Amino acid sequence: MKILVVEDDAEAASYLIKGLRESGHGVDHAVDGETGLEMALSATYDVAVIDRMLPRRDGLSLISSVRAEGRDLPILVLSALGQVDDRVMGLRAGGDDYLTKPYAFTELLARVEALGRRRAASPAQTIYRVGDLELDRLAHSARRGGIAIDLQPREFRLLEYLMRHAGQVVTRTMLLEHVWDYHFDPQTNVIDVHISRLRAKIDKNFDRPLLHTVRGAGYMIRDGLR
Amino acid sequence: MTGFAKLIRTTAFRLVVTYLLVFVLFAAALLGYIAWNTRRVLEAQLNETIETEINSLAEQYRLGGPRRLAASIERRSREARGFFYLFADARGEQIAGNAVNIGAVLQRQPGWHELSYTRAEDGASEQTFARVRLFRLPNNLTLVVGHDLDDRQRMRLVIRQSMAMSLALVFVLGGIGAWVVSRRVLRPIDSMTEAASRIMAGNLAERLPVRGVGDELDRLAEHLNLMLNRINELMAGLRDVSNNIAHDLRTPLTRLRAGAEEALRTASTPEELKAALDRTIEESDGLMRIFNALLMIARVEAGAVPGALADVELAGVVSDVAELYEPAAEEAGLDLALSIEATPVVRGNRELLGQALANLIDNAVKYGRPADQGTKPPPLRLALSTHDGMAEIAMSDHGPGIPPEAREKVLDRFVRLEKSRAQPGYGLGLSVVAAIARLHGGSIRIEDNSPGTKAILSLPLARVEGVTR
Numbered sequence: 001m002k003i004l005v006v007e008d009d010a011e012a013a014s015y016l017i018k019g020l021r022e023s024g025h026g027v028d029h030a031v032d033g034e035t036g037l038e039m040a041l042s043a044t045y046d047v048a049v050i051d052r053m054l055p056r057r058d059g060l061s062l063i064s065s066v067r068a069e070g071r072d073l074p075i076l077v078l079s080a081l082g083q084v085d086d087r088v089m090g091l092r093a094g095g096d097d098y099l100t101k102p103y104a105f106t107e108l109l110a111r112v113e114a115l116g117r118r119r120a121a122s123p124a125q126t127i128y129r130v131g132d133l134e135l136d137r138l139a140h141s142a143r144r145g146g147i148a149i150d151l152q153p154r155e156f157r158l159l160e161y162l163m164r165h166a167g168q169v170v171t172r173t174m175l176l177e178h179v180w181d182y183h184f185d186p187q188t189n190v191i192d193v194h195i196s197r198l199r200a201k202i203d204k205n206f207d208r209p210l211l212h213t214v215r216g217a218g219y220m221i222r223d224g225l226r
Numbered sequence: 227m228t229g230f231a232k233l234i235r236t237t238a239f240r241l242v243v244t245y246l247l248v249f250v251l252f253a254a255a256l257l258g259y260i261a262w263n264t265r266r267v268l269e270a271q272l273n274e275t276i277e278t279e280i281n282s283l284a285e286q287y288r289l290g291g292p293r294r295l296a297a298s299i300e301r302r303s304r305e306a307r308g309f310f311y312l313f314a315d316a317r318g319e320q321i322a323g324n325a326v327n328i329g330a331v332l333q334r335q336p337g338w339h340e341l342s343y344t345r346a347e348d349g350a351s352e353q354t355f356a357r358v359r360l361f362r363l364p365n366n367l368t369l370v371v372g373h374d375l376d377d378r379q380r381m382r383l384v385i386r387q388s389m390a391m392s393l394a395l396v397f398v399l400g401g402i403g404a405w406v407v408s409r410r411v412l413r414p415i416d417s418m419t420e421a422a423s424r425i426m427a428g429n430l431a432e433r434l435p436v437r438g439v440g441d442e443l444d445r446l447a448e449h450l451n452l453m454l455n456r457i458n459e460l461m462a463g464l465r466d467v468s469n470n471i472a473h474d475l476r477t478p479l480t481r482l483r484a485g486a487e488e489a490l491r492t493a494s495t496p497e498e499l500k501a502a503l504d505r506t507i508e509e510s511d512g513l514m515r516i517f518n519a520l521l522m523i524a525r526v527e528a529g530a531v532p533g534a535l536a537d538v539e540l541a542g543v544v545s546d547v548a549e550l551y552e553p554a555a556e557e558a559g560l561d562l563a564l565s566i567e568a569t570p571v572v573r574g575n576r577e578l579l580g581q582a583l584a585n586l587i588d589n590a591v592k593y594g595r596p597a598d599q600g601t602k603p604p605p606l607r608l609a610l611s612t613h614d615g616m617a618e619i620a621m622s623d624h625g626p627g628i629p630p631e632a633r634e635k636v637l638d639r640f641v642r643l644e645k646s647r648a649q650p651g652y653g654l655g656l657s658v659v660a661a662i663a664r665l666h667g668g669s670i671r672i673e674d675n676s677p678g679t680k681a682i683l684s685l686p687l688a689r690v691e692g693v694t695r
Contacts, residue, residue, distance in 0.1 A: 102514065104507070154549060180550055184581035185515060188588055193553035216504060 001046040001116040002026045006036030006062065007078070008054055012101075016049070019105045020112070033057025040066050045073055046116040049108070052079035052090065060093040067094035074115035076108070087183060106217035110169040117168060128163035131223035133202060133210055135163050144202055154179065155198050162211065162221040171218035195219055237415075238408040245404035249396045257392060261385040268378050272357055273338075279309060280359060280371050292367060296322040303346075308374045310343065310356040316366030323370075332368055336360050340375070355379065414443045418450075430458065475513060482509040519654040526578075526661040537688050538576050540617050541569045544610045547583040555591045560623075561605035562587070568610060570617035573688040574666045582662040585655040586621040586681050594623025594678065616668065616684040624678040633672040659683065 003025050007013040010031075017027045028043070030036035033054040040048055040062070048066075052059040063075055077095035079086060090098045097111050128135045132145045135156075142149045142159060151159065157179050162170055172191040177183055195211070203209045212220050286298040292313075299311045303324035312323040318332050325331070325343040334341075337360060342353045358372025414437060421434045433454060434447040489502030548564045555562040572579075590606045607622045628636055637660045656670065659681075663670045668685035 104511075176550075180546060182546070182550075182580045183577055184584060185518065186550065186584055186588075188554060188591070190550050190554045193557050194550075197553055216507065 001113070002028075002044070003112065003116075004028050004030065004036070004039055004043075004045040004048040004050075006030045006033065006040075006048065006054060006059070007051045008032060009051070012051075015105075016108070019109065023109055025112075031055075033059065033062045037062050037065055040073060041069055041071070047112050048073050048075045049112060050075055050077055050095075052077055052086075060090065060095075063094045076111055076115060078103070078108075104217075106169065106214075107171050107173065110171045110174060110218060113168050114165055114170070114174065117165065128160070128166065130163055130166045130221055131208065131210055132206075133163070133221075135159060142202075144206060149201050151198075151201065154194070155201065158194060158198055159202070159221075162219065165221075167220065167222045169214050169217045169220050174218070236412075238405070238412050241408040241411075242401060242404040245407075246397060246400050249400040250393060253392050253396045254389070257385065257389045261382075261389075264381055264385070265378065268381060269357075272373055272375075272378070276357065276359060276371060276373050279373075280361075283369070283371060287363070292321075292363070292365070295369070299323060308376065310354075310358055310370070310372035310374065312368070312370040314368045314370075321367075331358075331360075331370055334360055336362050339372075341372075414447075418443070418447060425454065430454075430461075475516065478509055478513050478516070482506060482513070485509065516654065519658050522581075523654070523657055523661040526665045535573050535575055537571050538574050538579060539569065540572055540579070540610055540619070540685070541566050543576060543579050544583060544608065544619060547580055547587060548608055551584070551587040551591065555587070555606060558591050558595070560591060560594060560603055562591075563605040563607045565607065565609040568612040568617070570610070570612045570685075571688045572617050572666065572685045574685065578662045578665065579685075582659045582683060583619065585659050586619070586683065589655055589681070590621050590623040590625075590679075594625040596624045596677070597626055612687065613684075615687055617687055619683045619685075620680055621683075622675045622678060622680040624675065627674060627677055627679050628672055630674070636672065637670065656681075 003020055005013060005016055005020070005027055007016060007029070008031050013029055013031070017029055020027045028039060028045070030039050034056045036048075036050065036054065037057060050059045050062060054062065057065075059077065059079075063077070066073060066075070074096045075094065076097045076099060077090040077093075078099055078101060079090060080101045087098045087100075096115055099108055099111060126137045128137070133142070134144070135142045137160065140156065142151055142156065158175065161175065161178050172189065173183075175191050175194075176186060195213075199209075199211045203211055208223075210221055210223065212222065214220050283295060283298060287295040290297075296313055299313050299322035302309065303311050303322065310325060312325055312328055312331060313321045314323075314328065314332055315321055318329065320328055324346045326346050328343070331341060331343065339358050339360060340355065341358060342355050345354055355375040356372040357375055358370050361369045361371075363369055414435070418434050421432060425432050433451045436444050436447045436451070438444065485502060486506050489499060489506075493499045493502055544566065545564060548562060552562045587606075587608065590608075594606050596603050604624045606624075607620075609618075609620045609622070611618050611620070637656050660670050663683055663685065666685050668683065670681065670683050673680040673682060
């Protein structure tokens with residue numbers, strides 16, 4: 001993916017760029033809001049990572065300007081302001097996702113890749129398939145190897161989200177945000193218990209596990225042979 | 227700045243000067259009016275006197291012509307009653323009269339005049355002012371009759387003297403009065419200023435003086451004192467927070483550093499190093515969570531209301547969060563029973579309310595296990611109800627409970643009971659709940675569930691029986 005990073009802090013930027021490049025992405029870097037806006041409008045990027053506090057042009061104003069130009073470039077807002085209202089403001093300005101500093105790089109990478117993939121994926125897809133696991137969004141049913149799996153509504157949404165991002169790391173906070181629609185700190189890893197329940201249903205009686213734990217990052221669903 | 231310039235800038239000085247100016251203006255206006263009126267009366271009197279004299283002379287003229295008039299004037303001139311007489315022929319020669327140097331007088335037009343002349347019998351050159359009336363008689367004779375203006379001059383002198391006198395009095399008395407008044411008004415202000423500068427210099431316990439007379443200045447001082455008290459409380463709170471942060475961040479920071487050092491010294495394989503780094507990241511994540519929780523409490527307590535508050539269906543939030551925690555509770559060997567007895571709507575922030583609930587359930591899961599491990603423990607109970615215009619969320623467990631004397635204290639930051647030390651946590655969960663409750667105009671209280679703990683979060687309803695707030 002081609003990623004635009006707009007971040008004025010040199011150390012944070014180099015850490016971020018290094019990590020993204022090591023993960024196989026092409027990265028362009030702008031150090032202020034004006035340059036960032038020019039670059040966002042002059043080239044085509046898959047994802048932009050934009051810091052909220054920038055010299056010359058504020059991050060939120062940059063995002064509004066990009067949106068005013070009619071670009072649907074997926075944008076991840078980075079901010080040291082982590083309160084609920086800041087998040088809402090960031091998303092209202094046209095950001096697609098919001099991450100509070102300091103963040104784990106795995107979290108950022110997972111979100112950037114989810115954003116980039118979201119654009120590539122066709123939204124009209126009604127059946128997700130990973131290996132012999134199949135999820136039908138319209139029929140609200142899941143089956144593996146032809147055997148129907150009985151899922152609770154929340155488990156279904158959890159599996160749906162994981163399969164939409166098949167082959168990608170999905171973090172616990174991403175799950176809490178997209179499956180439960182909450183953004184708070186759940187104290188204990190409540191998500192893990194939900195995952196292990198889901199895992200018991202889809203992986204337990206099969207010799208090849210599909211739902212994997214990615215240490216220090218989150219979870220990923222994929223065909224184990226790949 | 228010179229002393230005088232400083233004096234000019236004081237309110238006392240300005241008050242004094244303003245008072246004086248007003249007094250002087252009043253006094254001058256009053257005296258001026260009196261002087262003007264007196265002069266008018268005197269003038270009218272004088273005119274009347276002169277008219278009478280003229281009438282009497284006219285009678286003489288009518289009876290005996292110029293000759294008799296001249297004789298009469300001659301006689302009257304000698305009596306010297308303050309009258310001025312001049313009777314002259316066509317060439318300007320004096321026929322009769324009591325004045326010398328009369329040339330200028332005769333040039334005047336008929337009518338009223340005021341002039342100075344020298345009285346003939348005085349011999350000296352003393353000038354006298356007079357008000358006169360000039361007549362032209364047949365045969366180009368000129369008659370001037372008048373009266374000295376001594377009275378008016380004396381009057382003017384008296385007025386001038388009294389004016390000077392009263393002005394001096396006004397200056398002295400008004401000055402003293404204004405000074406006294408302004409001192410009375412300004413002394414309390416000065417003492418307030420002094421007290422304020424002492425407070426600013428660091429004597430934070432000092433308060434502004436209240437004289438107990440209940441006037442505006444007292445009220446001002448009382449309010450400023452209340453403000454100082456509030457600032458003091460806030461500062462104390464802030465100090466506590468920073469002390470606590472320093473204290474409670476020190477432990478995990480020390481652990482973080484020790485772990486990293488230890489790994490650097492002893493770890494020999496990449497796997498060991500990696501494990502140590504993982505632990506380091508975990509520790510720093512913990513630090514971040516403490517930090518975020520503290521920031522949230524601080525912001526909520528500072529009254530920074532996050533975003534716009536909206537109507538929130540509590541039942542939805544309660545069942546969402548309960549559903550989120552149910553597997554975790556089960557993992558801990560506890561059932562989570564949900565009982566929704568009402569569907570209240572509160573004005574609030576869904577995320578924060580979710581966070582508060584999550585903390586309550588998390589506490590119950592962590593500390594809600596009965597001491598008796600043998601049998602299957604009774605379920606944790608999460609109940610939503612309404613009571614007296616408040617929505618109540620009650621989280622009950624059957625754990626060891628919280629002793630009555632500690633129930634207030636556990637709401638404070640970083641307070642962890644001795645028994646809870648074995649569990650992971652930072653002692654911020656209930657503080658966050660308390661802060662969120664306060665933000666929503668509600669409260670959190672801890673009750674005995676005999677045995678166990680019952681934490682009740684009360685929130686004011688957005689609407690009461692169809693009445694929109």
